[in-house]
Amino acid sequence: MLIPIIKSKDTTISETLSILPYRIYEDKTGMEVKEYEEGSWVMLKETSTVAELIEVLNKGAELALINGGSFGSLLEELKESKVPAGRIGLYVETLQEYEELRADGMTGEDVIGAVYVNNLAIAEVQSDRLKTLSAAFTKAKVCQGGQRKFVVRLNHELLTNNGTKAIDVLKAVAESEVEIGLEIQNIKIDEIEDYVEDAGKVRLSDAFIIASKLNTDRQDGLYTTVVEDDTGRCLGVGYSSKDSISEAIRTLEGVYYSRKRGLWYKGKTSGSTQKLRQISVDCDADLLRFVVEQRGSGFCHNDTWICFDWFTGDHRGMLGKLSRILEERRANAPEGSYTQRLFNDNALLHDKIMEEAAELCEATQGNDIAWEAADLIYFALVKCASQGVKLSQIEKNLFMKSKKLTRRPGNSKHKMDDTTRSSGAKEHKKAKIEVDSKAELRTWLGHVQLPEDPNVYKMRRFDSEQLTSLEVAELVNRPLIDVSAIKERVKPIIEAVQQRGDKAILELTEKFDGVKTETVVLKAPFDVPELSPSVKEAIDAAYTNIKTFHQAQMSNPMVVETLPGVVCSRFSRAIERVGLYVPGGSAILPSSALMLGVPAQVAGCNQIVIATPPNKQGKIADEVLYVASLVEASAIVMAGGAQAVAALAYGTETVPKVDKIFGPGNQYVTAAKMLVQSDNDAMVAIDMPAGPSEVLVIADSSSNAKFVASDLLSQAEHGTDSQSVLLTVGLSDQQIFEIEEQVQQQSLKLTRRDIVRHSISKSYILQFSSMDRAIEFSNRYAPEHLILQIEDPESVMDSVVNAGSVFMGHYSPESCGDYASGTNHTLPTYGYSKMYSGVNTHSFLKFITSQHLTKEGLANLSSSVITLAEVEGLDAHKNAVVVRLEDCHN
Ligand SMILES: NC(=O)c1ccc[n+]([C@@H]2O[C@H](COP(=O)([O-])OP(=O)(O)OC[C@H]3O[C@@H](n4cnc5c(N)ncnc54)[C@H](O)[C@@H]3O)[C@@H](O)[C@H]2O)c1
Ligand SMILES: N[C@H](CO)Cc1c[nH]c[nH+]1
Structure with a gap:
């Protein structure tokens, strides 16, 4: 091993020397050294106390070399001090001094990890004496593991002796199995072609190769080179030659030898260059x-x-990866992204760190602890990245701290008793409500603030990669609905209708729809005014398509012979009395009358009762009347909201009670449906919870900003409670901006823009970089409508698990499904598409099964039935078979 010896502080090649694992520094006791860099050995020529030595080690020195003169007097104290052997070395001037100390038993062989000989005589260069002393010392290992090191400095006289080339002296000494110390004055760093012999100097790369005894058994003489990044992650393997090592050291870049290209300056063409941080060899x-x-x-x-x-x-190397992503984001964080907010808003970042730290302290279970620790580390890394601090610096700090021998007592800065601790936690909780983006999201979803400017139509924008999984979960939830408050409001309405029938309905219609009527029910045949030809034509066309699609859903009776003589069958029967709620609060929806009436008619329901709020003139819209007659409804209840639902569920003097209630509606309608279905007195079923309309659009780079915006707005205009969600996959900031612009421009032209302003501010854009992740989110959100404005919608259809109805490709706007393509628009909202289907022909049918067994069939099945009846201890069940079998045998 080559260990440079650095005597003066300022050296022009200190950066280069820092790539070697160790460097020896002259004693700097008394000088203001705050911290020694990694791999520093420090010579303590004048050491007089163990405390002084520990101070040097605490400043990060890897090893302190104690001079032979002081060593004896410190030995006893050193043994008791528990300073690890690997951190202390013996510094002697000559081999002779070492031998004498050894003879006196004063070398403390069991407490040191290195011997350093400052001056080697010429005669000792290849001597057995050197070899023997070195071998004797190094044969034992340091007790914490690792090789003990016998280091000799090759001084200038030795390297210039008798005109011997310095490099040859180095080679000769290296044969003695010692580590080599070289002073800076004897080291040079040249370009390959400029290399000239220089008295007393060795090229650093040559010195490194010789002193490390670097060898190869490869035929081409190249050295296999493992490449690691500065977080310790193995990047791969390259090959080095003597020249490439020399270039790597000279340029401090990743330079290798390519068998095809010769010297290979990594990244020269790709730009993925490397800064060389360390060079070393393995154990052999x-x-x-x-x-x-x-x-x-x-x-x-x-x-x-x-x-x-x-x-x-x-997942390995994830911290390094995250740190790199954050560094990059610091340079190019997308405008308006969460990370950019964190970078720019110190107070927010501060609060997030405090809050995550508090949550980590409160976590008790393994997974929760890991979860909270991950959150804390994330925000800590954002803090570091915001100031240009890299993960490697943090690791270096941890390393330096691990080098300290005397540790801090570990108390926290402020003493906390249990009361202050728990109130501290509460403080954090309190802070969380104000600053936590999770809580913020909740607050946003629950109490959306409209933009101050009435002409601004803006969806919130998030980057999925910047959100925690909890925050993503908040986005999956819909805007808050206080269900219990709505139910409380609806209950007295239902009771009123139950108790006072038509009279209550008339009062409630006046109260909620602002219209006084005298009639509750219109009976068929209805008095249908003439519609304009175009409207009539449109309704007729829609009716035909919807009917065709729903007729195709009718299934034939099924007959299966499960065993010879055992015939099982299934057939359908229409639900006899059905109630269809057609919304009419903020818009009249004859299309909903079609969507409910047509499958009811196709299924063959006996009694079709439509309920819908009357208009301001106390009338039912002409178009709804026309549809009611097309689908052969028997009655129309002129009421909306919870009172209409209650009337259908319980019946009144004039409203016929029904067996199942269908149809979408606002929160009052949905809550009333949920309440009546759980009341045994009503004995009524409902189709599903179909509340405020919603849409989720997935757009990739093939999408058209105009089309995307138009689809988002077509659902946003339904009601202030509606939500539109856009998932972008791989779209640039500019592309997303174009969609935002379209939302803004198109909104301004809408007649229902006041409604849109509310729903758009509850809506959001969520950026993804992969389609799989976007689909995964969509499945969790379980939208009512899923619109795939992507290049190849077919390719993702297999992954779509939850959605009410899917619109594929750029030319399938949701409006087509809303009105006339044939599919039904009454669909589950609020995530219920996870377990409900939209309305279809089967929603109006029940399926009845039947079986017919011959004598032979009974004989074939009897043993199974008898055995299972015995298992369940149900003798009468068994008997019903046995008596028949006996009859067959007689
Ligand atoms: N999911 C679907 O398939 C689907 C299809 C069409 C429409 N929709 C949705 O249906 C909804 C229609 O809502 P709408 O309001 O226009 O019509 P609506 O007919 O559902 O509700 C209007 C009725 O609500 C009642 N009401 C209003 N304010 C009330 C209050 N404060 N307390 C008690 N009752 C009150 C009144 O009785 C009124 O008649 C929209 O949210 C729309 O998005 C959903
Ligand atoms: N989009 C609604 C279903 O959520 C249905 C509808 C009616 N009219 C227009 N659209």
Whole structure:
């Protein structure tokens, strides 16, 4: 091993020398040294106390060399001090001094890890004396592991002796199996072609190779070189020649030898260059290791950080990766991204760190602790990156701290008793509500603040990679709905209808719809006014398509013979009495009347009752009347909201009670449906919770900003509770900005822009870099409508698990499904598409099974039935088979 000896502080080659594992520094006792750099050995020529020695070690010195004169007097104290052997060395002037101390038993062989001989005589260069002393010392290992080192300094006289080449002296000494110390004056760093012999000087790369005894058994003479990044991650392998090592040391860059190209300056063409941080050899000196600060995309020619990146899902090295991503984000954080906010808002970052630290302290379970620790580390790394501090610096600090022999007592700065500690935790909790983006998200989703400027239509924007998983979970949740408050509001309405029937309905209609009517129910045939031809044509066309698609859903009876003589079958029957809620609060929706009426008609329901709020003139819209007659409804209840649902569930003097209630509606409608379905007195089923409309659009770079914005707005205009979500995959800031611009421009032209302003400010854009992750999020969100404005929608369809209805490609706007393509628009919202289907023909059917067994069939099945009845101890069940079998045998 080559160990440079540095006597003066300022050396022009100190950066170069720092790439070697160790360097020896002259005694600096009394000088203001705050910290020794990694790998420092410090000569203590005048040491008089163990305390002084510990002070040097505490400043990060790897090893302190105590001079032979002081050593004897310190030996006893040293043995008791428990300073590790690997951290103390004996410094002698000559071999003779060492021999004498040894003879006196004053070398403390068991407490030292190194011997340093300051002056070697010419006669000792290749002497057996040197070899024997070195071998005797190094044959034992340091007790904490590692080789003990016998170091000799090759002084200037020795290197210039008799005109012998310095390099030859070095080679001769190296044969004695000692480590070699060289002063800076004897080291030179030249370009390969400029190399000239210089009296008393050795080229650093040659000295390194000779002193390290670097060898190779490769035929081409190259040295296999393991390359690591500065977080200790193995990047891959390269090959080095003597010249490439020389160039690497001279330039302090990653330079290797390529068998194809000769000298290979890594990254010269790709830009992924390397700063050389350390060079060393392995235990038997046949492997070279470069530690580098890798730049650009990484070491591999495939533009990956390491040559082994093909294994996806490898979490190792994650801290290094995160630190690099943050460094990059610091330089180019996307405008408005969460990371940029953290970088720019010290107070927010401060609070996040405090809050995560408090959460880590409160965590008690393994996984929770890991989770919270990860959050804390993330924010700590953001703090570091914001100030240009790299992970390697943090690791270096940890390393230096681990070198300290006397430790801090470890108390916290402020003494906390239990009361202050718990109130401290509460403080953090309090702070969390104000600053936590998780809580912030919740607050945002619950109490959206409209932009001050009434002409601004802006969706929030997030980068999925910057969010914690808890924050992502918050986004999956919809804008807060206080369900219990709504139910409380709805309950008295339901009771009123139950108790006072039509009278209550008329009062509630006046109260909530602002219209006084005298009739609750219109009976078929309805008095349908003439519609404009275009409207009639549009409704007829939609009716035909919806009918075609829903008729195709009718299934034939199924008949299966499971065993000879055992025939099982299944057939459907329409639910006899159905109630269809057609929303009409903020817009009349004849399309919803079609979406509910057509499958009811196709299924063959006997009694179809439509309920919808009357308009301001106390009338039912002409279009709804027309649809009601098309689908052969038997009655129309002129009421909306919870009162209409209650009327359908329980019936009134004029409203017929139904068996199942269908249809979308606002929160009052949805809450009332949920309440009546759980009331045994009502004996009524519901289709599903179909609340405020929502849409989730996935857009990739093939998408059209205009189309995307138009789809987002088409659902946002339904109601202030609606939510539109856009997941972008690999879109640039500019591309996202174009969509935002379109949302803004198109919104301004909408008649319902006041509603849109509310719903758009509850809506968000979430950026992803991979389609898989976007689909994964979409499945968790389980949208009512999923629109795939992507290059190849077919390719992701297999991964779509939760969605009410999917719109594929750039030319399938959701409006087509809303009105006329044929599919149904009554779909589960609020994440219920995880377990409910949208309305379809089967929603109006029940399936009945039947079986018919012959004597032979009964005989074939009897043993299974009898045995299972015995297992369950149900004798009568068994008997029902046995009596028949007996009859068959008679
Ligand atoms: N999921 C779907 O398939 C689907 C389809 C179409 C529409 N929708 C949704 O249906 C909803 C329609 O809502 P809407 O409000 O326009 O019509 P609506 O018919 O659902 O509700 C209007 C009724 O709500 C009641 N109401 C209003 N304010 C009230 C209050 N403060 N207390 C008690 N009751 C009150 C009134 O009785 C009124 O008649 C929208 O959210 C829309 O997005 C969903
Ligand atoms: N988009 C709604 C379903 O969420 C249905 C609808 C009716 N009219 C227009 N659209």
